[in-house]
Structure formats: structure tokens, C-alpha cells
Amino acid sequence: MTEAETIERLRSVGWRGDALPAGQLRLARVVAQHRAGYELHDGVALFGAQPAGHFLKRGLDPAERPAVGDFVELEPGNPPHIAKVLPRRSVLSRAAAGERYERQIIATNIDYVLVLTGLDGDFNPARIERYLSLTEDSGAQPVVLLSKLDIRDDADALLATLRSRLPAGTPIHAINGKDPASVAELSRYLQPGDSAVLVGSSGAGKSTLTNTLLGTQRMATGEVRAHDSRGRHTTTHRALLQLPSGGCLIDTPGMRELKLTGEENLDLFADIDELAQRCRFADCGHGSEPGCAVQAALDNGELSAERWRNYLKLRDEREEQAATLEARLRRQRGGRPPTKPHGHRGGRERE
Numbered sequence: 001m002t003e004a005e006t007i008e009r010l011r012s013v014g015w016r017g018d019a020l021p022a023g024q025l026r027l028a029r030v031v032a033q034h035r036a037g038y039e040l041h042d043g044v045a046l047f048g049a050q051p052a053g054h055f056l057k058r059g060l061d062p063a064e065r066p067a068v069g070d071f072v073e074l075e076p077g078n079p080p081h082i083a084k085v086l087p088r089r090s091v092l093s094r095a096a097a098g099e100r101y102e103r104q105i106i107a108t109n110i111d112y113v114l115v116l117t118g119l120d121g122d123f124n125p126a127r128i129e130r131y132l133s134l135t136e137d138s139g140a141q142p143v144v145l146l147s148k149l150d151i152r153d154d155a156d157a158l159l160a161t162l163r164s165r166l167p168a169g170t171p172i173h174a175i176n177g178k179d180p181a182s183v184a185e186l187s188r189y190l191q192p193g194d195s196a197v198l199v200g201s202s203g204a205g206k207s208t209l210t211n212t213l214l215g216t217q218r219m220a221t222g223e224v225r226a227h228d229s230r231g232r233h234t235t236t237h238r239a240l241l242q243l244p245s246g247g248c249l250i251d252t253p254g255m256r257e258l259k260l261t262g263e264e265n266l267d268l269f270a271d272i273d274e275l276a277q278r279c280r281f282a283d284c285g286h287g288s289e290p291g292c293a294v295q296a297a298l299d300n301g302e303l304s305a306e307r308w309r310n311y312l313k314l315r316d317e318r319e320e321q322a323a324t325l326e327a328r329l330r331r332q333r334g335g336r337p338p339t340k341p342h343g344h345r346g347g348r349e350r351e
């Protein structure tokens with residue numbers, strides 16, 4: 001394979017340069033990190049790899065280890081080994097709270113952080129600011145996306161409020177995530193060589209927008225969700241999506257963990273809590289039980305099905321995060337860690 005061919009392949013997974021490091025044809029991008037190793041993509045296929053021994057040395061700054069988004073040089077083998085991490089053009093990180101504070105890399109070589117918020121009940125300038133602060137000094141550019149433009153009459157007023165609140169020059173796009181024509185203006189951030197991550201709270205419309213960008217129904221949206229053996233929701237996802245516009249979207253658990261912290265009250269849904277207290281059975285599952293006030297409200301239109309579904313999603317997410325938080329606090333207090341909280345959902349446990 002020639003250098004030009006290799007560059008073209010790598011371009012589809014976010015390579016920006018016009019040349020490769022001298023003599024290096026065996027390059028790939030890290031798209032996921034598991035306990036057992038790394039998942040890489042070279043523009044053609046996904047494959048597994050192990051870090052070379054020098055990455056495992058004790059005392060090595062974790063920031064020097066391969067991370068999601070890195071371009072790496074490979075040594076042949078079965079599986080291949082990651083020999084070297086190429087210089088990064090951006091680094092998204094956060095302080096990981098634990099026994100000691102540590103910088104934790106979420107993703108590297110990201111050009112745009114697409115911060116998605118719905119123009120519905122999800123609209124919350126404070127949360128947008130939380131995401132924007134995450135991108136400060138990262139080298140990646142934040143882009144604020146407001147979805148559900150089609151269901152909001154006073155979108156202009158909300159936009160004006162937001163513009164006056166956010167730093168001048170922050171790009172803001174109001175879109176209907178279901179409409180390809182409306183989403184087309186985002187292609188400027190998704191050209192060949194571009195890498196973007198999409199962040200936003202549950203129900204904001206990430207899967208919907210991703211599907212529209214892909215032009216397919218590839219991600220599970222809304223109700224099409226599997227339950228794992230513990231009855232929790234699991235979303236099947238791909239860590240790197242190559243888009244028809246030439247850019248790529250990277251989905252990493254690190255970004256998804258910036259959702260709820262587990263400490264929220266979900267005050268937004270206080271009315272639903274009140275409804276549920278009127279069910280005949282105290283332990284009503286709000287399914288087919290007789291005397292269910294929630295079902296009654298859904299039937300008579302007092303409660304919209306979409307809002308109910310979003311409430312369930314957020315509640316699940318909050319419960320899960322709360323359990324993780326509690327386990328961490330228990331460890332900090334020196335107690336024994338409880339048995340594995342939630343299998344391997346989300347990839348890694350917090351340190």
C-alpha cells in the first residue's frame with residue numbers, strides 16, 4: 001500500500017496530516033479501551049491490540065498511555081501491539097475524583113465537541129455551560145446544538161437568552177434532529193479528517209441526530225432498547241462512526257458519564273411522582289395493574305408518552321449513577337467495596 005492510500009484510509013477515521021511519520025504505514029486509531037486491551041480502526045476494519053510493555057510500567061503518567069482517539073504506531077503480532085502514541089492535536093480530560101485527584105483522558109484528537117440540548121424540558125443553559133467548561137483548553141472547539149426546533153414556538157427567545165449568556169463566538173445551531181435538511185448545516189464540522197464527539201443528556205436526541213447524520217437507522221433510539229440480565233437498559237453502540245460527509249463521530253463512555261451524577265432530584269418530574277402516589281398499589285409497576293394513575297394519565301393525554309419515557313430513562317440513569325457514587329464513597333471511607341456494581345456497562349469503573 002502506498003503512503004497516499006494509507007492516508008486516504010486513515011482520513012476516514014480522522015487523520016489530518018498530509019504525510020505519515022517516516023516509514024510508518026502501520027497506523028491506526030484507538031476507538032475503544034477495554035480492560036482486556038484496545039480496539040483499533042485503520043479506516044478499513046476494526047481489530048484488537050495490546051499495549052507494548054513500556055506502557056505498562058508502574059509510575060508512568062496515565063496521560064502517556066494510549067487513549068481513545070489516539071493515532072498509534074503498530075508492531076505486527078497476533079494481536080498487534082501498540083508501540084507508540086503519535087502527538088495529539090487535542091486532549092479532552094477531566095479531573096477524576098477519587099482518593100487523589102488525577103487527570104483522566106476522555107478522548108484525544110477531537111476537533112469538535114457537539115453539545116446537544118433539546119429545546120424542550122431538557123433546555124438548561126447551566127448544563128450547557130458545564131459541558132463548555134469541559135472543553136476549555138482542550139484544543140477542541142465546542143459547538144452548541146439545540147434539537148427539537150420543530151416543537152418549540154418561542155425558540156428565538158431561548159436562542160437569544162443563550163447567546164447573551166455564552167461566550168461570543170460560540171457557534172449555536174438550532175435544528176430538527178429528525179430532518180436531514182435541517183441537519184445539513186452541521187456538515188461543516190464533519191468533513192474528511194474531522195472528529196467530533198456528541199454529548200448531551202439522555203433524551204436530548206443524540207441517537208436521533210446520529211441516525212440522521214448516518215442516513216440510516218443504525219443506533220437504537222428511544223424505545224428500542226435491550227434489557228440486560230439485571231433489567232437495566234443497555235444501549236448498543238459503536239465507538240467510531242464514519243459519516244457519509246467524510247468526518248467521524250466518536251462515542252466514548254467517558255463522555256456519556258458526564259450525564260447525571262446520581263445526586264439529582266429530577267424535580268422536573270415531580271408531577272409524575274405525585275401521579276404515581278395515587279396508584280392503587282403502592283408497588284405499582286405502571287404497566288397493566290388495575291387502578292394505575294400513570295396509565296390513566298397516559299390514556300387521557302394528561303401525561304405525554306414521550307415525557308413518561310424520558311422520565312423512566314432519566315430515573316434509570318440516576319439510579320445507576322447513584323449506585324456508582326455510593327460505591328465510590330464507601331471505598332473512600334475505607335469500607336469494603338460492594339460486589340461489582342453493574343457488570344461492565346460503560347466500560348471502566350471510576351478509579
Ligand SMILES: Nc1nc2c(ncn2[C@@H]2O[C@H](COP(=O)(O)OP(=O)(O)OP(=O)(O)O)[C@@H](O)[C@H]2O)c(=O)[nH]1
Pocket residue numbers: 147148149150151175176177178200201202203204205206207208209221222235306313
Ligand atoms: N420533534 C423532535 N423530536 C426529537 C428530536 N430529536 C430527538 N427527538 C425525540 O426525542 C426522543 C429522545 O431522542 P433520542 O435520540 O433517543 O435521545 P438520546 O439523546 O439518544 O437519548 P439516550 O440514548 O438516552 O442518551 C425520541 O423520542 C426522539 O424521537 C427533534 O429534533 N425533534
Ligand SMILES: [Zn+2]
Pocket residue numbers: 276279280284285286287289291292293294295
Ligand atoms: Zn401505576
